[in-house]
Amino acid sequence: MVGDRLELELRRGVVVLAVLSQLGEFRYGYELRQSLSDNGLPIEEGTLYPLLRRLESQSVLVSEWRTEGQPRRYYRRSPAGEELYVRLRDSWHGMNEAMGQLLKGDR
Amino acid sequence: MLTTEELIDAYVADVARLLPRRQRRDVALELTTLLRDELADSDDPVARLRAFGRPAEVAARYGQPSIAVDPADTRRFVRLSVAGVLVIWLLGVAAATDVVDWYWTYGLPAFWWPGFLVVAFGLAGWARRRWPDRFAWRPRRSAAGRIVRSGRIAAFAFYVAGTVVLVNAAWLLDQLGAAPQAVQALTFTREFAQFRGPLVLALLIATLVHHLVVTVHGRWRPVTRTVGMLLGLAICAALTWVLFAGPVYLSPEADRTAKFWVAVIVAVSLVDLLIETGRLLQHRVAGPMAPSLGSL
Numbered sequence: 132m133v134g135d136r137l138e139l140e141l142r143r144g145v146v147v148l149a150v151l152s153q154l155g156e157f158r159y160g161y162e163l164r165q166s167l168s169d170n171g172l173p174i175e176e177g178t179l180y181p182l183l184r185r186l187e188s189q190s191v192l193v194s195e196w197r198t199e200g201q202p203r204r205y206y207r208r209s210p211a212g213e214e215l216y217v218r219l220r221d222s223w224h225g226m227n228e229a230m231g232q233l234l235k236g237d238r
Numbered sequence: 239m240l241t242t243e244e245l246i247d248a249y250v251a252d253v254a255r256l257l258p259r260r261q262r263r264d265v266a267l268e269l270t271t272l273l274r275d276e277l278a279d280s281d282d283p284v285a286r287l288r289a290f291g292r293p294a295e296v297a298a299r300y301g302q303p304s305i306a307v308d309p310a311d312t313r314r315f316v317r318l319s320v321a322g323v324l325v326i327w328l329l330g331v332a333a334a335t336d337v338v339d340w341y342w343t344y345g346l347p348a349f350w351w352p353g354f355l356v357v358a359f360g361l362a363g364w365a366r367r368r369w370p371d372r373f374a375w376r377p378r379r380s381a382a383g384r385i386v387r388s389g390r391i392a393a394f395a396f397y398v399a400g401t402v403v404l405v406n407a408a409w410l411l412d413q414l415g416a417a418p419q420a421v422q423a424l425t426f427t428r429e430f431a432q433f434r435g436p437l438v439l440a441l442l443i444a445t446l447v448h449h450l451v452v453t454v455h456g457r458w459r460p461v462t463r464t465v466g467m468l469l470g471l472a473i474c475a476a477l478t479w480v481l482f483a484g485p486v487y488l489s490p491e492a493d494r495t496a497k498f499w500v501a502v503i504v505a506v507s508l509v510d511l512l513i514e515t516g517r518l519l520q521h522r523v524a525g526p527m528a529p530s531l532g533s534l
Contacts, residue, residue, distance in 0.1 A: 181300040
């Protein structure tokens with residue numbers, strides 16, 4: 132359906148920013164997904180986990196394996212990821228403000 | 239019935255197999271631990287794994303998927319592929335001796351054409367990504383409906399000469415002192431000379447006149463386009479009749495060769511007519527606000 136596809140595209144645009152926002156400290160994939168979901172932004176696992184690896188390969192995230200208990204890979208923002216996060220966050224605020232103006236009174 | 243752990247192992251193995259070798263072990267290990275978390279309390283682990291995505295899709299998400307034909311070029315690629323294969327198949331219909339010959343000589347081998355296009359589009363896409371500045375769009379004057387007069391005049395002379403040669407091939411060979419067998423080979427059968435020949439000749443002359451009119455006008459007009467299409471259709475119909483109605487030349491070899499080329503002409507003309515019809519319909523849908531679309 133067209134509506135579903137367009138909504139998916141809209142959400143896809145903010146996924147990276149949402150992920151970066153939660154990775155100021157080390158987190159592993161499942162924990163991150165729960166956190167995003169608890170905050171009202173559920174992301175499919177098949178999308179989120181590969182995204183973490185891609186962001187790491189682009190030096191936006193760093194990761195480490197922790198082996199106490201079940202071994203898990205933890206991610207957090209790299210210095211380059213910090214810069215990108217600030218940039219995307221500012222951009223988001225600008226767009227949010229603009230969209231707020233555009234959609235004002237449109238209820 | 240597989241246990242959840244066995245299902246995870248099978249799924250991860252299918253994903254890992256499709257990853258670059260250096261990524262496999264690491265991704266497999268991480269994916270296993272993540273899926274254990276995800277499926278820990280699941281009543282239907284198979285459904286959860288299916289929801290995760292096909293292994294090929296998941297593997298593709300882990301890296302930059304490689305593209306053979308750019309998505310922007312896909313429509314053109316499909317159109318060219320289909321049109322090319324259809325033309326080869328139609329030529330095969332005229333040239334093959336039977337269905338089995340057609341299948342092995344034209345039916346199956348025709349797929350070299352889409353393969354060739356994949357390579358050509360792939361190279362073009364690679365070049366565009368490698369040197370984006372060189373392939374940047376540049377404005378050019380719209381050629382909406384215009385023609386190149388010198389080219390059309392040269393083409394007119396060529397068509398007239400071709401028609402004269404076609405009609406008088408035997409007489410010309412005789413004048414040039416060719417062997418009687420050659421003259422005989424290119425002599426029309428009485429039946430062709432009485433009915434089909436004059437009809438084809440009349441249509442060829444009408445096409446030449448139409449060509450001349452467009453050349454004098456200096457550009458295509460809606461009426462000349464419509465007349466051109468109708469003439470094209472009439473010639474295709476007449477040539478198809480020629481193909482199936484009986485021998486054209488006295489010599490069977492000359493007849494077979496001539497009919498092969500007639501089939502080529504019909505196939506190319508039909509493709510051209512289809513493209514032209516598509517343009518015309520597009521132009522009508524776009525309306526008068528888009529006058530240049532009809533000639534793109």
